[in-house]
Amino acid sequence: MHVAVCCVDDSISITVSLFQPLTGYGVAKVLESGHPDYKKGDLVWGFTKWEEHSLVPSSQILFKIEHTDVPLSYYIGILGIPGMTAYAGFFEVGLPKKGDRVFVSAASGAVGQLVGQFAKFTGCYVVGSAGSKDKVDLLKNKLGFDDAFNYKEEPDLNAALKRYFPEGIDIYFENVGGKTLDAVLLNMRVHGRIVVCGMVSQYNLAQPDGVTNLANLIFKRIRIQGFGVADYYQLYPKFLEYVVPKIKEGKIVYVEDIVEGLEKAPPALIGLFSGRNVGKQVIVLARE
Amino acid sequence: MHVAVCCVDDSISITVSLFQPLTGYGVAKVLESGHPDYKKGDLVWGFTKWEEHSLVPSSQILFKIEHTDVPLSYYIGILGIPGMTAYAGFFEVGLPKKGDRVFVSAASGAVGQLVGQFAKFTGCYVVGSAGSKDKVDLLKNKLGFDDAFNYKEEPDLNAALKRYFPEGIDIYFENVGGKTLDAVLLNMRVHGRIVVCGMVSQYNLAQPDGVTNLANLIFKRIRIQGFGVADYYQLYPKFLEYVVPKIKEGKIVYVEDIVEGLEKAPPALIGLFSGRNVGKQVIVLARE
Structure with a gap:
């Protein structure tokens, strides 16, 4: 951001x-x-x-x-705050495992595009949402997401998520907040993690959207965690070790x-x- | 519950x-x-x-x-599910430290009354909310809470929490959800933890209350975590070791x-x- x-x-x-x-x-x-x-x-x-x-x-x-x-x-x-944010949020807060089903909103943004690629390196299934056809094409054709959709063309976000995640979501990397979060809560798996990086849809609203599905936190034993990258600066050398070779080898976009x-x-x-x-x-x- | x-x-x-x-x-x-x-x-x-x-x-x-x-x-x-729920939620999910400021809703209930007492054993400051004068008296005079209030007499929950927690809340033990959670989010401290045990105010509503202050999760790097006691049954012997002596010595009510x-x-x-x-x-x- x-x-x-x-x-x-x-x-x-x-x-x-x-x-x-x-x-x-x-x-x-x-x-x-x-x-x-x-x-x-x-x-x-x-x-x-x-x-x-x-x-x-x-x-x-x-x-x-x-x-x-x-x-x-x-x-x-990629080698600054957005990269460290994606790295700390996905690995340290999200605690991904191979096979996890990962959803990323604002997925073509500075952070989201890296989260999706880190998820693929980890052996996850990853779907991103974005707000235009160009961005969706980018996610699917250049950034290696398994799938992607334009949220502006989905009148029912809950139905869209059920289509892409019939077995539910293990990790949601949250960049937007509001109605998207509410729909995600209906589709999380037991012990799912919601990594809260941003809520960009909400910052400029006089009255933020009300999130109504939080009781799912109990039913599914979900963790939602906000984080700030400054708490993870000590990981910067480890992060460079992870990402610089991938840049040089052309494995990351x-x-x-x-x-x-x-x-x-x-x-x-x-x-x-x-x-x-x-x-x-x-x-x-x-x-x- | x-x-x-x-x-x-x-x-x-x-x-x-x-x-x-x-x-x-x-x-x-x-x-x-x-x-x-x-x-x-x-x-x-x-x-x-x-x-x-x-x-x-x-x-x-x-x-x-x-x-x-x-x-x-x-x-x-105390020695069954409510006791184990209070123990696992407070210690394993809340990760309390001496000096933490703890807020418990539905504080005179089966679980809440124990969370408050566990918090005092840990050296925390603890305030509970409940829905009648009798319950508030119980919290203050019998259960050892530092303070307590009747939420039905507080038209502005945010103001009430600011009064009891001028420096903010480290751990919120959530039993009720809805408007209480929304007010708590405004009063959490950096790295605060919200332990979601129940949301009893929300279960019977056709349309649950919208929670609007979730952006504080980012600003304050807060963790909200729902849990189920069944994930912690292996701690039952450790829990009995902790709580049975306190019952026999009359240290717990x-x-x-x-x-x-x-x-x-x-x-x-x-x-x-x-x-x-x-x-x-x-x-x-x-x-x-």
């Missing part, structure tokens, strides 16, 4: 986070440093601002970029939606909430 | 479970047995029927009663609401849903 403003020539790069719309994650090059861990010329990624040059206080985490043989924009995507120029950031941010973008939204400020 | 029909003279005893209203848990004496583990005269508790004499198939679990120096009705209460005669079972069951009973509802069929 970030609009990334990526600048890797001679400036600190910046991102937009959902709840602090003038800050976020970005990729940048160090121009000057008073901190012993960083020196001029280092490439870093971390929490920055919407600006071309930033002064980053030492208390803020900046991760140094070691692998430069991948696109640098990946550090605000990462779809970005790149626009150029800081002035494109506001409409790109707004586009996230109307489903306009496909894949991780990246804004490039400058290139090396 | 059981109405117990307890008969310990010469018959199998019986209980009413919520979802199978003609079966449930009871205490009984074995009259005849074709199973090597049970012999005539053994006292047992387990899943039986609404009847004075029962034939129990070998596939059904019956626990043998070893400690007979406590009231036998305790085996459908267990409140029962006992009526006599099978004909009282239907109104007692109905009373559970209107909050008429105080404590564990027990129906005695016969006494030794």
Whole structure:
């Protein structure tokens, strides 16, 4: 859920986070440093601002970029917060097993597209939902999902889920909330896990949708768990070990939606909430 | 959530479970047995029927009663399913730590009253809600809760919870669902746990209340987990070790609401849903 403003020539790069719309994650090059861990010329990624040059206080985490043989924009995507979010959420919170049936909403987004691929690496059956034919095609034909559907064409989400998961869902990777969650609750299997990464359909509603099927938590002994990636930063080296070889071997696909120029950031941010973008939204400020 | 029909003279005893209203848990004496583990005269508790004499198939679990120096009705209460439910839910699902702030709804019920006492043994701060002045007095004056309130006298549950938990709730032991859950979600602390034992306010509604504050699961990284006690039966010996000494030393209180005669079972069951009973509802069929 970030609009990334990526600048890797001679400036600190910046991102937009959902709840602090003038800050976020970005990729940048160090121009000057008073901190012993960083020196001029280092490439870093971390929490920055919407600006071309930033002064980053030492208390803020900046991760140094070691692998430069991948696109640098990946550090605000597959190798940054979205990647770590997918990894921590799916593996640490979802506790997947081979054969599990996995449903991912907002499945073509920055996080969802990785969850689906991680699920396939784990031997799961995975179905994604998205909001356009293009996204559904992407999920099925490029990202390796077993199946996918356009939720806008499903007047009865419960019936759609029953069609794709006749035996029920073991893991739901939740990105949207509201009516989708309510339909999923009717289709979970015993001991199912709902990994709550986002509820993007709900944030801008004056009155969020009421979720009515929570009694299924008891009937099916379900766990719903919200998480934040910052609780899992210590896993970053393990995550890189898992994902970097897969990128280099071409076993994993990462779809970005790149626009150029800081002035494109506001409409790109707004586009996230109307489903306009496909894949991780990246804004490039400058290139090396 | 059981109405117990307890008969310990010469018959199998019986209980009413919520979802199978003609079966449930009871205490009984074995009259005849074709199973090597049970012999005539053994006292047992387990899943039986609404009847004075029962034939129990070998596939059904019956626990043998070893400690007979406590009231036998305790085996459908503190030493039976409600006790194991409180123990497994609070300790295994809630993962309490000393100093945690614990909220229990339906706190004077068969399970809630034990959760509150287990919380105090663990060094937690615990507040309960119930639906009458008598129940609130019981919680504060007999069951050792730090505080308690009558939810029927609180038009704004969110404000009530803020009053009792100015720093928020670490563990919510959920027995009621609906509007209470919605208010609790606004008052959870980061990494809080919601242990879903029951949602009794919701079962008989044609349209359950919509829960609208689930986005707090993300903001506060909360875990909500439904559970069933049958997943924890292997802990029964450990549970007895924990609770039997406390009963014998008078450190724990267990409140029962006992009526006599099978004909009282239907109104007692109905009373559970209107909050008429105080404590564990027990129906005695016969006494030794």
